[in-house]
Amino acid sequence: MTSIGRPCQPRDDGARVDHTGSVSDHEEPTVTHPRPPEGGPTAEPLSVALLAEFVMLEGVSLTARNDLIESARVRELAKGETLLRAGEPNEQMFLVLGGHLGVFLEGHEGEAVAMLGVGETVGELSLLDGSPVSATVIATETTRLLAIDEATFWRLTDASHAFAVNLLMRLAARLRANNAAVSKSVVERRRYERAAMFDGLTGIHNRRWLDETLHRLVKRQRLSGGHLSVALIDIDHFKQFNDRFGHAAGDHVLSTVASLLARNLRPTDLVARFGGEEFVILFPDTLIDDAVTAAERVRLAAAAERLKMPDGTDLPPVTISVGVAELGPSHDVTELLKIADLAMYSAKQSGRNRVVRASP
Numbered sequence: 001m002t003s004i005g006r007p008c009q010p011r012d013d014g015a016r017v018d019h020t021g022s023v024s025d026h027e028e029p030t031v032t033h034p035r036p037p038e039g040g041p042t043a044e045p046l047s048v049a050l051l052a053e054f055v056m057l058e059g060v061s062l063t064a065r066n067d068l069i070e071s072a073r074v075r076e077l078a079k080g081e082t083l084l085r086a087g088e089p090n091e092q093m094f095l096v097l098g099g100h101l102g103v104f105l106e107g108h109e110g111e112a113v114a115m116l117g118v119g120e121t122v123g124e125l126s127l128l129d130g131s132p133v134s135a136t137v138i139a140t141e142t143t144r145l146l147a148i149d150e151a152t153f154w155r156l157t158d159a160s161h162a163f164a165v166n167l168l169m170r171l172a173a174r175l176r177a178n179n180a181a182v183s184k185s186v187v188e189r190r191r192y193e194r195a196a197m198f199d200g201l202t203g204i205h206n207r208r209w210l211d212e213t214l215h216r217l218v219k220r221q222r223l224s225g226g227h228l229s230v231a232l233i234d235i236d237h238f239k240q241f242n243d244r245f246g247h248a249a250g251d252h253v254l255s256t257v258a259s260l261l262a263r264n265l266r267p268t269d270l271v272a273r274f275g276g277e278e279f280v281i282l283f284p285d286t287l288i289d290d291a292v293t294a295a296e297r298v299r300l301a302a303a304a305e306r307l308k309m310p311d312g313t314d315l316p317p318v319t320i321s322v323g324v325a326e327l328g329p330s331h332d333v334t335e336l337l338k339i340a341d342l343a344m345y346s347a348k349q350s351g352r353n354r355v356v357r358a359s360p
Helices: 062-071 124-129 150-159 161-197 207-224 238-245 247-263 288-304 333-349
Strands: 073-077 082-084 092-098 101-104 114-116 136-139 143-149 228-235 270-275 278-284 320-326 355-357
Touching: 062 143, 062 150, 092 124, 092 150, 124 150, 124 161, 143 150, 150 161, 161 207, 207 228, 207 270, 207 278, 207 333, 228 238, 228 247, 228 288, 228 333, 238 247, 247 270, 247 278, 247 288, 278 288, 288 320, 288 355, 320 333, 333 355
Parallel strands: 320 355
Antiparallel strands: 073 143, 082 136, 092 143, 101 114, 101 136, 228 278, 228 320, 270 278
């Protein structure tokens, strides 16, 4: 039986520690606290037995738990009250005795990135590395906490192997959770980046990707002195086709033509949907004569394609008109596309289903 001879001492929150009795299996030092407001967490007296029920204090000796009761302070937060504020210093670890805390990265108005319940801790990282608080922690309901100051925290860490192990396990669990969150964030970011650069209907690159890539290719051509050609493609009579057979058939034609373009190009050639029924092919390091040859190969493939809806319905064949241009010494991206567009318009005016090379 261990005798505790220190007299009762007043606490900041009005509670008193009873040290006049002795510690045994039936009688333990306790800290009593005022009854919480109606609807709040139950104010069960704090005892060494109660502390042993928390994961962070599992295996911690009776002596160490007694020291914790003597040194720590129970604190109560009202709903909406801030415990820790991001960027500010902190010199305490808090153990949740009742209620819940929300962890916020962007102030109280944002969405909580984590919720902390009974038995969980917060604030220990600030004690370990002396850094400011990284997130704002707010009570989402009336919450009771055991506030452990820095001196008590380090004394407990030095004296209790079990506490040190529990602390390491909790930090490792948080690290794993953070890694999982980061991995999920990376996957989602890549998915969003892909969605931002690819056309949802056809699966090929979209106008945004085209703008970025074409500017990069033009800059590279200026530095290297190489060649760059482009082909602007329009599906002939697409509006009439859409009106006659419906938008589902029109979408099927767009997807089919996009796939056909991709299948009939070199690995180094690039294709994108320009908008509506128009497509663009980029021919890096390619003279206009070779680009015209490639465009003619694509035109023939399109005319020979037999269109069939997913339900088996046959559709009439479609043709394409193509304008091809090569980047000149004084051209920028806008001028290059304008020249290719004029050549494509000439192809349509000349009877469609043909390739027209832009004039030098």
